[in-house]
Amino acid sequence: MIAISATILRRYFRDRSNLFFVFVLPFVIILLVGVSAGSSLETEIGVVGARTPTGQIVLEELGSDDLRFFDGDAAISDATRAVGTGRLAGAIVFPERLADPIEYVRLPGFGSDGAARLDDAVELVNARAGLRAVARDLGREAEAADVAAAGVTMPMVRTERIGDDLWGGLDDSASAALTQTVLFTFLAGLTASVLLVEDRASGISRRHLTAPVPTWRIVAGEIVGRLLITTAQAALIVVATAVFFDVDWGDPFATGAVVVLFAAVAASCSVLLGSMVRRPESATAIGVTAALVLAALGGAMAPIEIFPPTMQVIARFTPHFWAIDALTVTMAGGGIGDVAAELGVLLAVTAALLGTAAVVRRRLLTR
Amino acid sequence: MTLVVSRLRRSFGDRVAVDDLSLRIDDGERYGLLGPNGAGKTTAISMICGLLRPDAGRIMVGDREVTTDAVEARREIGFVPQEIAVYGDLTAAENLRLFGRLHGSRGAELDRRVAETLELLGLAGRAHDRAETFSGGMQRRLNIGIGLLHRPSLLVLDEPTVGVDPQSRNAILDAVERLAADGMSLLYTTHYMEEAERLCDRVGILDEGVMIAEGSRRELVAELGQLDRLRLSLDRPVDEEVIRSAPGVADAVFDGVNGEVSVDDARHRLTALLAAIADQGAAVRSVEVIEPDLEAVFLHLTGRALRDGGA
Ligand SMILES: Nc1ncnc2c1ncn2[C@@H]1O[C@H](COP(=O)(O)OP(=O)(O)OP(=O)(O)O)[C@@H](O)[C@H]1O
Ligand SMILES: [Mg+2]
Numbered sequence: 001m002i003a004i005s006a007t008i009l010r011r012y013f014r015d016r017s018n019l020f021f022v023f024v025l026p027f028v029i030i031l032l033v034g035v036s037a038g039s040s041l042e043t044e045i046g047v048v049g050a051r052t053p054t055g056q057i058v059l060e061e062l063g064s065d066d067l068r069f070f071d072g073d074a075a076i077s078d079a080t081r082a083v084g085t086g087r088l089a090g091a092i093v094f095p096e097r098l099a100d101p102i103e104y105v106r107l108p109g110f111g112s113d114g115a116a117r118l119d120d121a122v123e124l125v126n127a128r129a130g131l132r133a134v135a136r137d138l139g140r141e142a143e144a145a146d147v148a149a150a151g152v153t154m155p156m157v158r159t160e161r162i163g164d165d166l167w168g169g170l171d172d173s174a175s176a177a178l179t180q181t182v183l184f185t186f187l188a189g190l191t192a193s194v195l196l197v198e199d200r201a202s203g204i205s206r207r208h209l210t211a212p213v214p215t216w217r218i219v220a221g222e223i224v225g226r227l228l229i230t231t232a233q234a235a236l237i238v239v240a241t242a243v244f245f246d247v248d249w250g251d252p253f254a255t256g257a258v259v260v261l262f263a264a265v266a267a268s269c270s271v272l273l274g275s276m277v278r279r280p281e282s283a284t285a286i287g288v289t290a291a292l293v294l295a296a297l298g299g300a301m302a303p304i305e306i307f308p309p310t311m312q313v314i315a316r317f318t319p320h321f322w323a324i325d326a327l328t329v330t331m332a333g334g335g336i337g338d339v340a341a342e343l344g345v346l347l348a349v350t351a352a353l354l355g356t357a358a359v360v361r362r363r364l365l366t367r
Numbered sequence: 368m369t370l371v372v373s374r375l376r377r378s379f380g381d382r383v384a385v386d387d388l389s390l391r392i393d394d395g396e397r398y399g400l401l402g403p404n405g406a407g408k409t410t411a412i413s414m415i416c417g418l419l420r421p422d423a424g425r426i427m428v429g430d431r432e433v434t435t436d437a438v439e440a441r442r443e444i445g446f447v448p449q450e451i452a453v454y455g456d457l458t459a460a461e462n463l464r465l466f467g468r469l470h471g472s473r474g475a476e477l478d479r480r481v482a483e484t485l486e487l488l489g490l491a492g493r494a495h496d497r498a499e500t501f502s503g504g505m506q507r508r509l510n511i512g513i514g515l516l517h518r519p520s521l522l523v524l525d526e527p528t529v530g531v532d533p534q535s536r537n538a539i540l541d542a543v544e545r546l547a548a549d550g551m552s553l554l555y556t557t558h559y560m561e562e563a564e565r566l567c568d569r570v571g572i573l574d575e576g577v578m579i580a581e582g583s584r585r586e587l588v589a590e591l592g593q594l595d596r597l598r599l600s601l602d603r604p605v606d607e608e609v610i611r612s613a614p615g616v617a618d619a620v621f622d623g624v625n626g627e628v629s630v631d632d633a634r635h636r637l638t639a640l641l642a643a644i645a646d647q648g649a650a651v652r653s654v655e656v657i658e659p660d661l662e663a664v665f666l667h668l669t670g671r672a673l674r675d676g677g678a
Contacts, residue, residue, distance in 0.1 A: 206452070207466070210446040211466065215435075215436070
């Protein structure tokens with residue numbers, strides 16, 4: 001069994017393109033996400049409720065460049081979706097009633113100059129309003145009037161950044177590290193399925209069975225070899241982002257449990273895919289496509305919070321969703337008890353997939 | 368190690384690939400399974416090696432039954448598949464080591480076996496090159512090496528020389544002969560009759576899943592009722608009638624100094640025949656012995672040639 005696993009590792013890491021996928025690409029992407037934060041090409045900001053009292057005041061501060069106005073009943077959801085899909089740098093929602101908070105939408109992973117401009121404007125308005133209140137409180141009415149004359153006539157504004165909730169409110173590099181870990185762990189697993197397809201086509205798989213070793217141990221070797229690949233990929237990203245990008249992964253025990261379980265899911269999917277496909281090229285094509293689609297559906301490419309409701313439900317059928325969900329909790333300081341539900345789901349999925357993979361594989365080998 | 372196969376049967380859908388096959392290979396015996404494409408050779412061998420579940424029948428290696436779950440019986444068998452089943456991205460030595468380990472070999476013993484096997488197959492110089500960089504013939508040899516590394520008592524080879532150049536083919540046949548001389552039993556499938564004639568004590572002829580004849584080459588030929596022929600070239604004409612009356616001769620046809628004599632056992636009767644020619648004052652310039660081969664047996668039994676076209 002160990003011999004088989006070791007052989008899988010040796011062959012996987014001897015392939016240059018696999019080395020690129022494992023050691024280079026994830027970090028290139030994390031770097032790109034880091035660099036692009038705050039410098040996205042998109043500068044336009046969406047505005048909902050421009051004619052409300054607060055809207056008029058803040059827009060004076062913002063200037064009117066690069067704004068897109070939304071009206072009507074669906075204004076808020078339209079603007080939010082435009083932000084979520086990257087067509088706007090951010091959006092700001094002014095309430096009808098003065099007492100209600102100004103809300104604004106801005107994605108941590110998709111920050112931009114436009115979003116920064118939005119932040120600055122809101123802060124400025126707040127600061128001036130605050131200053132005027134302070135001057136009044138101190139009985140320095142003249143100075144308060146000065147502040148007012150400087151253009152600030154509204155009370156303190158309460159703001160909420162909707163985007164702060166996305167990906168558990170993690171910052172850019174943390175959320176990038178998290179999502180890339182999930183995406184690439186699964187991708188590494190699925191690309192390792194090619195070896196299995198090759199073995200089947202070349203007759204090697206059959207040949208393993210002529211050895212005096214029970215079939216289940218051969219199958220176990222095939223699964224464990226892939227588990228080592230996926231775990232290594234996950235561990236590599238976790239450790240490297242912790243060291244080089246200062247990402248705080250939280251409780252090592254809880255994070256480790258999530259990562260290893262997710263790696264096991266990826267390894268079983270790898271064996272399943274490798275058993276179902278006949279041509280190595282199809283395994284690569286299906287593997288990469290499936291890894292990307294599941295990552296997108298599961299919220300590893302864009303935050304789940306901006307998904308339409310149906311998609312949010314569909315997301316729950318991907319292992320990625322549960323892994324991301326669990327990791328956002330552990331990275332925000334949660335322990336193993338806080339992610340028990342997610343771990344349970346991942347464990348159940350792992351057990352089901354491992355069982356299926358072992359049975360399918362065994363049946364295939366000993367027709 | 369004795370292999371006993373009884374009443375083996377396997378179909379794929381409604382195509383019967385192997386039908387009621389029985390055979391026995393004694394300890395140290397070399398057995399050839401012959402048949403055209405699609406005869407069922409690979410199917411039979413897959414079952415014998417425990418890779419394919421028979422629909423019916425029983426396979427015993429020594430006193431152990433072979434099934435798809437039988438672990439112990441596999442220890443005795445070395446399997447060389449028809450296709451080249453080696454890891455192209457591993458070196459020859461790595462390929463051998465992996466299968467050695469699967470057969471439970473470790474450490475110094477494993478090193479020794481790997482080295483021996485590479486030596487036997489003439490691959491020692493390429494031990495640390497990846498198999499995908501090998502020529503077809505070298506890959507074939509490695510393919511065989513994997514099957515015999517663990518020194519099985521029964522070596523099963525499925526068409527091990529297909530598509531191989533004469534040089535590699537000779538190296539392969541030599542290696543197999545050497546192993547058989549060491550007492551390894553052999554089950555060898557081929558559709559090259561000359562290989563079976565060279566390597567095997569006994570052959571079974573399979574056609575459309577059915578064993579249509581079995582025995583030593585001589586037995587099969589005798590069964591066929593075909594005679595050996597002697598093609599003679601003399602220095603002067605002789606009387607056909609006198610030659611015909613020589614012992615064992617069935618027929619003789621001469622056209623001047625050249626003629627052909629049909630005889631029951633050419634090697635055995637040759638001396639007497641040459642004496643009869645000498646009695647008539649003629650000398651033999653050349654003599655060619657033509658023994659009916661397994662090709663002829665197959666043609667006789669099925670009315671078809673063993674190999675279609677150039678295959
Ligand atoms: N997995 C399979 N599924 C369906 N039919 C099969 C399968 N394997 C073999 N057959 C059929 O069984 C018959 C015997 O095939 P087999 O491979 O045993 O022949 P063979 O004697 O080894 O031929 P060759 O000399 O070409 O290797 C053929 O008709 C083949 O089409
Ligand atoms: Mg065959």
